[in-house]
Amino acid sequence: MSRSIPVLTVVAVLIGLWYLAVIPMNAKWEYDQAARNDRELAFGEMVALTMNQERPVLPAPHQVLIGLYEQTVGCDAVGRRMCRETTPLTVQGFGQRVVESVSSNRSLIYHGLITLNATLLGFLIGTGGGILLAVAIVYNRATDASVMPWAIASQTIPIIALAPMIIVVLNSIGVAGLVPKAIIAAYLSFFPVVVGMVKGLRAPDAMQLDLMKTYSAGGRDVFLKLRLPMSMPFLFASLKIGIASALVGTIVGELPVQRGGLGVRLLSGSYYGQTIQIWAALFAAAILAASLVGIVGAIERRVLKRMGMAA
Amino acid sequence: MLDVTKDGQGAAGAPVIEAKGLNLTFHTNDGPVHALKDVDLTINKGEFVSFIGPSGCGKTTFLRTIADLEQPTGGSLTVNGMTPEAARKARAYGYVFQAAGLYPWRTIEGNVKLPLQIMGYSKAEQAERAARVLELVELAGFEKKFPWQLSGGMQQRASIARALAFDAEILLMDEPFGALDEIVRDRLNEELLKLWARTQKTIGFVTHSIPEAVYLSTKIVVMSPRPGRITDVIESTLPAERPLDIRDSAEFISIAHRVREGLRAGYEDA
Numbered sequence: 001m002s003r004s005i006p007v008l009t010v011v012a013v014l015i016g017l018w019y020l021a022v023i024p025m026n027a028k029w030e031y032d033q034a035a036r037n038d039r040e041l042a043f044g045e046m047v048a049l050t051m052n053q054e055r056p057v058l059p060a061p062h063q064v065l066i067g068l069y070e071q072t073v074g075c076d077a078v079g080r081r082m083c084r085e086t087t088p089l090t091v092q093g094f095g096q097r098v099v100e101s102v103s104s105n106r107s108l109i110y111h112g113l114i115t116l117n118a119t120l121l122g123f124l125i126g127t128g129g130g131i132l133l134a135v136a137i138v139y140n141r142a143t144d145a146s147v148m149p150w151a152i153a154s155q156t157i158p159i160i161a162l163a164p165m166i167i168v169v170l171n172s173i174g175v176a177g178l179v180p181k182a183i184i185a186a187y188l189s190f191f192p193v194v195v196g197m198v199k200g201l202r203a204p205d206a207m208q209l210d211l212m213k214t215y216s217a218g219g220r221d222v223f224l225k226l227r228l229p230m231s232m233p234f235l236f237a238s239l240k241i242g243i244a245s246a247l248v249g250t251i252v253g254e255l256p257v258q259r260g261g262l263g264v265r266l267l268s269g270s271y272y273g274q275t276i277q278i279w280a281a282l283f284a285a286a287i288l289a290a291s292l293v294g295i296v297g298a299i300e301r302r303v304l305k306r307m308g309m310a311a
Numbered sequence: 312m313l314d315v316t317k318d319g320q321g322a323a324g325a326p327v328i329e330a331k332g333l334n335l336t337f338h339t340n341d342g343p344v345h346a347l348k349d350v351d352l353t354i355n356k357g358e359f360v361s362f363i364g365p366s367g368c369g370k371t372t373f374l375r376t377i378a379d380l381e382q383p384t385g386g387s388l389t390v391n392g393m394t395p396e397a398a399r400k401a402r403a404y405g406y407v408f409q410a411a412g413l414y415p416w417r418t419i420e421g422n423v424k425l426p427l428q429i430m431g432y433s434k435a436e437q438a439e440r441a442a443r444v445l446e447l448v449e450l451a452g453f454e455k456k457f458p459w460q461l462s463g464g465m466q467q468r469a470s471i472a473r474a475l476a477f478d479a480e481i482l483l484m485d486e487p488f489g490a491l492d493e494i495v496r497d498r499l500n501e502e503l504l505k506l507w508a509r510t511q512k513t514i515g516f517v518t519h520s521i522p523e524a525v526y527l528s529t530k531i532v533v534m535s536p537r538p539g540r541i542t543d544v545i546e547s548t549l550p551a552e553r554p555l556d557i558r559d560s561a562e563f564i565s566i567a568h569r570v571r572e573g574l575r576a577g578y579e580d581a
Contacts, residue, residue: 213399216402232416307416
């Protein structure tokens with residue numbers, strides 16, 4: 001409660017600033033329209049008009065919210081017929097709309113699920129690969145010296161340039177659909193995991209390693225009983241970055257493919273000047289990212305609490 | 312420099328640790344550092360031996376060499392008649408570090424069980440031994456607590472319990488109470504003596520504190536730096552039974568005086 005007031009205040013200020021920005025961004029079009037019709041446009045009238053344009057330069061917050069509704073369980077997403085049948089909206093009708101929305105290619109839920117699938121698969125590949133690579137780097141000097149610079153270099157290449165090449169190459173060997181997008185997601189998400197896990201696996205100090213030596217502990221015990229538990233806080237910090245990066249990678253991977261996903265909604269919105277659609281897709285992506293990071297955070301709290309390391 | 316065949320306690324057993332002409336030189340960027348030079352020492356079974364001296368005198372290095380955590384560059388060293396490495400692999404000693412070094416993700420009981428799990432004890436035996444050593448260090452009832460829930464003194468007691476859990480005959484302690492305040496330290500010293508009397512272990516104990524060394528030991532090894540070497544070995548004449556106020560006795564003060572003289576002599580040589 002004590003925290004919600006400052007948070008809500010900040011949100012209110014941001015929304016206020018957004019509304020203010022809408023006026024100058026959309027004013028030109030209104031003035032042009034008025035000039036074309038040989039009409040004087042009063043300032044108050046202009047402001048009102050900028051808030052509800054069909055294709056605004058910057059849509060107003062309420063337009064984005066309505067867009068989000070329309071493109072998830074609203075009439076735009078579920079189609080006219082179902083829309084008619086379920087109006088006025090009941091709980092049962094809402095359920096029907098959600099079910100319809102999952103399979104309607106005009107719905108952000110449908111596209112969001114496509115993106116989510118590739119994101120999760122990519123995140124799993126990236127995390128698994130990242131952990132294995134980190135273990136190899138920590139236990140093998142040659143890997144440490146040879147792989148780490150490449151891992152860093154890999155992240156300096158703009159993913160937007162690399163994504164089409166990955167898709168084309170994989171397509172030419174018959175891999176299409178979910179996997180190429182997941183690989184782009186993995187490409188972005190493995191890096192924070194490698195960096196975090198290398199740091200985490202190296203976190204035990206000399207004394208803790210000496211202690212293991214006094215027990216004549218084998219490599220397996222040192223790894224499982226010391227290095228791995230010690231790296232857990234590092235791992236979770238990396239996973240939060242990694243899963244958000246995986247989502248970005250997936251969306252970028254969807255741009256050249258054009259077979260569904262939030263990336264497609266973003267791109268097609270920009271093709272047809274549907275700014276509200278772009279913003280709605282952006283918000284859908286942001287909500288998805290926040291939920292994924294939130295889920296990782298919840299798992300982190302549970303695991304660290306069980307390990308007596310709750311922050 | 313010195314050959315001890317009997318100690319004041321009359322409990323002397325066979326030699327457990329024997330160093331002859333032991334040398335250890337670290338090669339650093341600033342040239343070689345003689346951490347240990349021509350160290351001769353015999354520690355017999357059941358003795359409580361303190362190593363005292365200023366920083367850089369090699370007392371910790373000597374303890375670590377016994378534990379096979381450092382490799383000597385010359386001379387000979389045997390532990391239980393074996394090389395230090397063989398002794399380590401035979402799990403001949405428990406080591407208590409300066410910091411308790413408990414794993415924060417394990418409960419106190421979990422920490423004590425750590426060596427037992429590594430050494431492959433059965434679940435039942437792990438539980439039985441953990442309960443026994445925690446009783447010994449008076450931490451019964453704290454099994455399920457995490458380290459951060461305990462005071463510094465209790466954490467260090469838990470780390471001693473961890474070193475005792477697998478019944479090594481030798482206990483090596485590197486300034487275990489150095490970071491604790493005087494009052495807690497007095498109590499732990501008293502408890503350590505009781506524990507030693509009950510378990511009959513051979514203890515090597517590194518300290519900065521003269522009263523601590525005199526109070527605890529049957530034998531005090533005075534060391535001095537540059538190069539790290541032994542300057543005096545004092546057999547304590549104090550009785551086995553040592554209440555805290557023995558520190559006000561004339562005998563205690565005279566032994567402490569001799570230790571202080573030894574430390575000063577080491578400085579003047581250097």
